[in-house]
Amino acid sequence: MARIDYDEDDSSDDTPRPQWRRRLVTWTLAAAGLGLGFLIPYTLYLNHEVGERFGQLRWQLPTRVYARPLELAPGLALDAATLKTELDAAAYREGDATRAGGYSRQGSRWTIASRGFNDVDGAVAPRRIEVVLSGGRVASLRDTAGGKRALKSARLDPARIATLYGQKQEERRLVRIEEVPELLVTGLQAVEDRDFGSHFGIDISGMARAAIKNVGAGRAKQGASTLTQQLARSGLLGIGQEQTFTRKGKEILYAMLIEARYDKRTILETYFNQVYLGQRGSQAIHGVSAGAEFWFGRDLRDLSTEQIALLIGIVRGPSYYDPRKHEARALERRNFVLGEMLETQLIDQAEHDRAAKAPLGISKTPGSTTANRFPAYVDLVRRQLARDYPADALAGAGLSVMSGMAPSAQANAEGAVARTLKGLESKRRPPLQAGLVVTDVHNGEVLAVVGSREFAEHGFNRAVEARRPVGSLLKPFVYLLALAQPEKYSLASWVDDSPVTVTLGGGKRWNPGNSDGRSHGSVRLIDALSQSYNQAMVRVGMQVDPERIADLIRTLAGIDTEARPSLILGALDQSPYAMAQLYQFLASGGEIQPLHAVRGVLDGNGRAVNRYDKDPAPAQEGDAIAARLITIALQQAVSQGTGRQLVADGLGRLSPAGKTGTSNDGRDSWFAGWTGDHLAVIWVGNDDNKTTGLYGATGAMRVWSAIFSRLPSAPLTVGDKGLDWQWTVGTGTTDAGCVGARRFAFVAGFAPAYTPCPAPQPVEMLDGEGEGVAGDPGRSGGGWREWFGFGRDDDQRDADPEADPARRTPPSAEDQ
Missing domain, CATH: 3.40.710.10 (DD-peptidase/beta-lactamase superfamily)
Known part of the structure; x- marks a missing residue:
C-alpha cells in the first residue's frame, strides 16, 4: 500500500510564487529600517533643540523704565488737568472705577481704582480711593472701602516710559497664566484649539472640524494647527517663512516633543508670552500683555469682552487683521470670535449682542510699547545706571528701572519749550534750541x-x-x-x-x-x-x-x-x-x-x-x-x-x-x-x-x-529760625516808622547797632516782607x-x- 506524504506538494513545484511580492516586502523593510535609522537620531536632535530654545522663549525679556508713582496726600499741590495727565500716562481708562486701572469723576471728586505694583520699597497693593480737589490742592483722600477711611497718602502705579532692548527689537511683557483674564484663556482655546486639553500636540479631529467649517463658509475661517503647533511655528521655527512639507513636518515633531516634555499649563503660559501680535517699525510685539498695550493702550487685566475677542482674532494674522489699517476686516473677525464664545457658552446672548455692537476700542496710536518715548530723560537714566550696569547687561535683562520722572512735569516742560520757542522765532533770529532740567527740591529726584x-x-x-x-x-x-x-x-x-x-x-x-x-x-x-x-x-x-x-x-x-x-x-x-x-x-x-x-x-x-x-x-x-x-x-x-x-x-x-x-x-x-x-x-x-x-x-x-x-x-x-529781622536806615538798625527804613534779615547776633531815626532822607525802594531761617554760621x-x-x-x-x-x-x- 502506497504511503501518502502530506509534507510534499508536487503541484507547488509546478506553480512559482510571484516575485513582486517578495521584492515589495524586502524594499518596505529596507525603507523602514533606513527611515528609523534617520528619524530616531533626528528626533533626538530636535528634542535637545526644543529643550534649549523653549527655555529661551520664556526668559528673554527687555528691561523697562517706569516713571515715579504719583503719591497723593492731603495738601498736595494738584489740579484736575495735572491729575488727568498722570492717569492718562499710566493708561488709566476714564468712566469705570469698579475695575483696577479705571477712574471716574464727578466735579471735583475723583474715584480711582489703582493697580497693584512693585516699588523700590516693596509691593504696593491695589486699592480704590476717593480724591477731592479744591483750590489747586488735594482737599481730602479716602479709601472707599470700610466707610471711606481717611488716608494720609496713597500711591498710584507708574507709567512705563521706555523699554531697553537687547539685540532683538522685541517687546514682550512676561505674565503668569493666573494673570491672564479667564475669558482670554478659554476664548483662545474655543477659537484656535478646542481639544487643547486632551491632544498630544496635533489634533486629527480638530483638523476635520476646521475643514468642515471652512468648506461650509466657502473660505478659510478656522485654522487646523493646535496651539502647540503655533507655538512651535512662531517660537522655534520663526514666523514669516514660507510653509513647506518639510517645515510642516518639523512643526509637527516639535509640537509632539513639546507636549512630551512640558505640561499643558507651561505650554499655554509660554504661548501667551510668545504669540506674535503686531509690528511697529523694527519692533515686534510679542505676548498678550504687550499686545493689549500696543492695540488698546491698556493693561491686560483691563480689557473688555470685545477687546479680548479682537485680540484673539488678531492672533490668526496681525497684518491681515490690523484694525488700524483694515477696520472692516478686523470687525468681522472679532465678531466671528464673539460667535465662537457664544457657541461654547463662554458668554451669554446679552453680552454677545452688547459686545458685537461695541466699537473696536483701538487706541489711535500704538500704546506704551514704544522703545523710548522720552529720549533725553532715558539718556540720563542710562548714564546714571552705567556705573552699575554695563549696556549689554542692562538691555534685555528683564529688570524694572524705577525712575523719578513726573509725567505731568515732563509734559509741561515739553509743551513750554515748544510754545515759547515758536513764539520767539523771527527772520532776524537764528533757529533756537533749548535744554532744561526740572527737579524735586525735597529729595533731588x-x-x-x-x-x-x-x-x-x-x-x-x-x-x-x-x-x-x-x-x-x-x-x-x-x-x-x-x-x-x-x-x-x-x-x-x-x-x-x-x-x-x-x-x-x-x-x-x-x-x-x-x-x-x-x-x-x-x-x-x-x-x-x-x-x-x-x-x-x-x-x-x-x-x-x-x-x-x-x-x-x-x-x-x-x-x-x-x-x-x-x-x-x-x-x-x-x-x-x-x-x-x-x-x-x-x-x-x-x-x-x-x-x-x-x-x-x-x-x-x-x-x-x-x-x-x-x-x-x-x-x-x-x-x-x-x-x-x-x-x-x-x-x-x-x-x-x-x-x-x-x-x-x-x-x-x-x-x-x-x-x-x-x-x-x-x-x-x-x-x-x-x-x-x-x-x-x-x-x-x-x-x-x-x-x-x-x-x-x-x-x-x-x-x-x-x-x-x-x-x-x-x-x-x-x-525765621536763626535770622533776626530788623528795620534799617544807613548802616544801623532803627525803628519801623523811620523815613526810608527797610526791613532786612540778618544772621542772629550780627545785626548792626541801633540808632535813632535820622533826619528825613529820600525813601529807598521798599523790600518785601521776607521771612528767614536757622542758625548762626x-x-x-x-x-x-x-x-x-x-x-x-x-x-x-x-x-x-x-x-x-x-x-x-x-x-x-x-x-x-
Missing part, C-alpha cells in the same frame, strides 16, 4: 528733562551734554560766600557799584562794566544781586577770592574750574544739568542733594536689587542760613529785579526765587528758579553759537514761566564756613592773564 525742541527725537541731549557760558547764574554763589562772613557782609551791606579795575598777571587790566552802561554808586548788597550789577559783583567777588568760588562750585556740583577773576561773572561753560545740581543746594535750603533720575532697580520678581533714592543728610546750620539769605535775595530778584516779569505773568503767588543769566552778545539765555516744590534750570540759545538777541529774562525765563503757569507747585516760604561752625576758612582777610589772587577769557571777550551782560 529729576522730574523732567528736555534735550531739544524736537523733544521726541533721539540725538544731542542739550540738557546734559551742551556746555555753554552760564553768565550771571554764578553770582548767587559768590554772594553766598560773602554772606557766610556775617561779621563783614549782610543783605543790607553797602557795596560799591562804580567803575572797577582788576589787575591781572603780567600787568594786564580787566575793566568789567554793567550791561546798562551805567554805574549805580553805593547800593545794598541785596539790590546789587537782584539787579545783577556787574561792578559791585566783581568787587565783592575779589574780596571773597576766586579760589574759594572755584572750591565751592567743585564741592556742590563736582565742577572743576580754574580760579580766575572772570569766574566771578560766569566765565564758565556748563550744562543745564550741572547748573541744576549747583542750584539744588539753594533750592533745598542748604542740603547737598546728588541729583538722580533713577530711584531704584527691581529684578524680574519685583525685588529691589539697587536703590538710589537715599534721604540726603540734613543741611548743616551754617549752610542753611546762608542758602536762605540768598533765597530771600533772589525772591526780591523776581519781585523787583531782573525776574519781575514773572510777577506780571501771575506767578507771584508762588513767591519764587530765581536768577537770570546772559552770556556775551546775547548768545546764551539762562534762568534758574525754584518754588516750594520744584527747581527748573533752562538754557535757550543757538547750536551755532550765534547771537540770539535774547537776555535771560526774555528767553529762558519765558520757558520757566510757561512751565510753572501750568505745573502745580507749592509757594516758596523761608522760615559765625558761631556754630559747621557747613562750608569752616571748609574754606571764612572770616579771614586773605590777599587777593590774580588769574592767569593768558588763560583768562575776560581778556578775549567783554564781560557777561545781564538783563534789565
Whole structure:
C-alpha cells in the first residue's frame, strides 16, 4: 500500500510564487529600517533643540523704565488737568472705577481704582480711593472701602516710559497664566484649539472640524494647527517663512516633543508670552500683555469682552487683521470670535449682542510699547545706571528701572519749550534750541528733562551734554560766600557799584562794566544781586577770592574750574544739568542733594536689587542760613529785579526765587528758579553759537514761566529760625516808622547797632516782607564756613592773564 506524504506538494513545484511580492516586502523593510535609522537620531536632535530654545522663549525679556508713582496726600499741590495727565500716562481708562486701572469723576471728586505694583520699597497693593480737589490742592483722600477711611497718602502705579532692548527689537511683557483674564484663556482655546486639553500636540479631529467649517463658509475661517503647533511655528521655527512639507513636518515633531516634555499649563503660559501680535517699525510685539498695550493702550487685566475677542482674532494674522489699517476686516473677525464664545457658552446672548455692537476700542496710536518715548530723560537714566550696569547687561535683562520722572512735569516742560520757542522765532533770529532740567527740591529726584525742541527725537541731549557760558547764574554763589562772613557782609551791606579795575598777571587790566552802561554808586548788597550789577559783583567777588568760588562750585556740583577773576561773572561753560545740581543746594535750603533720575532697580520678581533714592543728610546750620539769605535775595530778584516779569505773568503767588543769566552778545539765555516744590534750570540759545538777541529774562525765563503757569507747585516760604529781622536806615538798625527804613534779615547776633531815626532822607525802594531761617554760621561752625576758612582777610589772587577769557571777550551782560 502506497504511503501518502502530506509534507510534499508536487503541484507547488509546478506553480512559482510571484516575485513582486517578495521584492515589495524586502524594499518596505529596507525603507523602514533606513527611515528609523534617520528619524530616531533626528528626533533626538530636535528634542535637545526644543529643550534649549523653549527655555529661551520664556526668559528673554527687555528691561523697562517706569516713571515715579504719583503719591497723593492731603495738601498736595494738584489740579484736575495735572491729575488727568498722570492717569492718562499710566493708561488709566476714564468712566469705570469698579475695575483696577479705571477712574471716574464727578466735579471735583475723583474715584480711582489703582493697580497693584512693585516699588523700590516693596509691593504696593491695589486699592480704590476717593480724591477731592479744591483750590489747586488735594482737599481730602479716602479709601472707599470700610466707610471711606481717611488716608494720609496713597500711591498710584507708574507709567512705563521706555523699554531697553537687547539685540532683538522685541517687546514682550512676561505674565503668569493666573494673570491672564479667564475669558482670554478659554476664548483662545474655543477659537484656535478646542481639544487643547486632551491632544498630544496635533489634533486629527480638530483638523476635520476646521475643514468642515471652512468648506461650509466657502473660505478659510478656522485654522487646523493646535496651539502647540503655533507655538512651535512662531517660537522655534520663526514666523514669516514660507510653509513647506518639510517645515510642516518639523512643526509637527516639535509640537509632539513639546507636549512630551512640558505640561499643558507651561505650554499655554509660554504661548501667551510668545504669540506674535503686531509690528511697529523694527519692533515686534510679542505676548498678550504687550499686545493689549500696543492695540488698546491698556493693561491686560483691563480689557473688555470685545477687546479680548479682537485680540484673539488678531492672533490668526496681525497684518491681515490690523484694525488700524483694515477696520472692516478686523470687525468681522472679532465678531466671528464673539460667535465662537457664544457657541461654547463662554458668554451669554446679552453680552454677545452688547459686545458685537461695541466699537473696536483701538487706541489711535500704538500704546506704551514704544522703545523710548522720552529720549533725553532715558539718556540720563542710562548714564546714571552705567556705573552699575554695563549696556549689554542692562538691555534685555528683564529688570524694572524705577525712575523719578513726573509725567505731568515732563509734559509741561515739553509743551513750554515748544510754545515759547515758536513764539520767539523771527527772520532776524537764528533757529533756537533749548535744554532744561526740572527737579524735586525735597529729595533731588529729576522730574523732567528736555534735550531739544524736537523733544521726541533721539540725538544731542542739550540738557546734559551742551556746555555753554552760564553768565550771571554764578553770582548767587559768590554772594553766598560773602554772606557766610556775617561779621563783614549782610543783605543790607553797602557795596560799591562804580567803575572797577582788576589787575591781572603780567600787568594786564580787566575793566568789567554793567550791561546798562551805567554805574549805580553805593547800593545794598541785596539790590546789587537782584539787579545783577556787574561792578559791585566783581568787587565783592575779589574780596571773597576766586579760589574759594572755584572750591565751592567743585564741592556742590563736582565742577572743576580754574580760579580766575572772570569766574566771578560766569566765565564758565556748563550744562543745564550741572547748573541744576549747583542750584539744588539753594533750592533745598542748604542740603547737598546728588541729583538722580533713577530711584531704584527691581529684578524680574519685583525685588529691589539697587536703590538710589537715599534721604540726603540734613543741611548743616551754617549752610542753611546762608542758602536762605540768598533765597530771600533772589525772591526780591523776581519781585523787583531782573525776574519781575514773572510777577506780571501771575506767578507771584508762588513767591519764587530765581536768577537770570546772559552770556556775551546775547548768545546764551539762562534762568534758574525754584518754588516750594520744584527747581527748573533752562538754557535757550543757538547750536551755532550765534547771537540770539535774547537776555535771560526774555528767553529762558519765558520757558520757566510757561512751565510753572501750568505745573502745580507749592509757594516758596523761608522760615525765621536763626535770622533776626530788623528795620534799617544807613548802616544801623532803627525803628519801623523811620523815613526810608527797610526791613532786612540778618544772621542772629550780627545785626548792626541801633540808632535813632535820622533826619528825613529820600525813601529807598521798599523790600518785601521776607521771612528767614536757622542758625548762626559765625558761631556754630559747621557747613562750608569752616571748609574754606571764612572770616579771614586773605590777599587777593590774580588769574592767569593768558588763560583768562575776560581778556578775549567783554564781560557777561545781564538783563534789565
